[in-house]
Amino acid sequence: KDFLLVFNKMSETCFTRCVNTxxxxxxxxxxxxxxxxxxxxNIRVNHKIMSVxxxxxxxIVQKRVEEMEKLNPPPAVAETIPEVAEINTVAQSVIMAETEPQHVSQETSSLEPQVV
Structure with missing residues (x-):
């Protein structure tokens, strides 16, 4: 797709510049x-741009990776930062509370239909 866009732009530029009759x-x-x-x-310029x-x-990719690592530190590093460690502790306790089985109370069991 990019190649076609470059080719079309080059064709248009050369046509408008060179064809006049x-x-x-x-x-x-x-x-x-x-x-x-x-x-x-245009082809030489394109090759030079691509090589650079x-x-x-x-x-550029390495710099972006380093920036993302600063914003989102790995778990081992996150535990050494007090604010992040506290947030992780709270999050883990919420997750544990949500995954614990709920106990059925005696009142709820009496609502079950009785066989006579």
Missing amino acids: FQTRELTEDEDKCVEMCSTK YMEVQPL
Whole structure:
């Protein structure tokens, strides 16, 4: 998809820059040379941009990972931060309370139908 967008943009740019007569279906010699130079230039620029991007991309990803780790520390590190440890303790107690089986009281059992 990205390749097609780049190709379409390059085609449009070179066409508007180089093609200026519509008297024939074929390109004139000057138009042909202009389109050739324009497309070659755009392809070279695109290759250069991609090579720089491939060098820089791992650094950008690493920086984002480090930022996310600062915002969301791993559990072992989180326990050493008092505020996070307190929140984790409260959260665990809530989870434990929700997962404990509920005891049925005697009053509830008397509401069951009686067989006569």
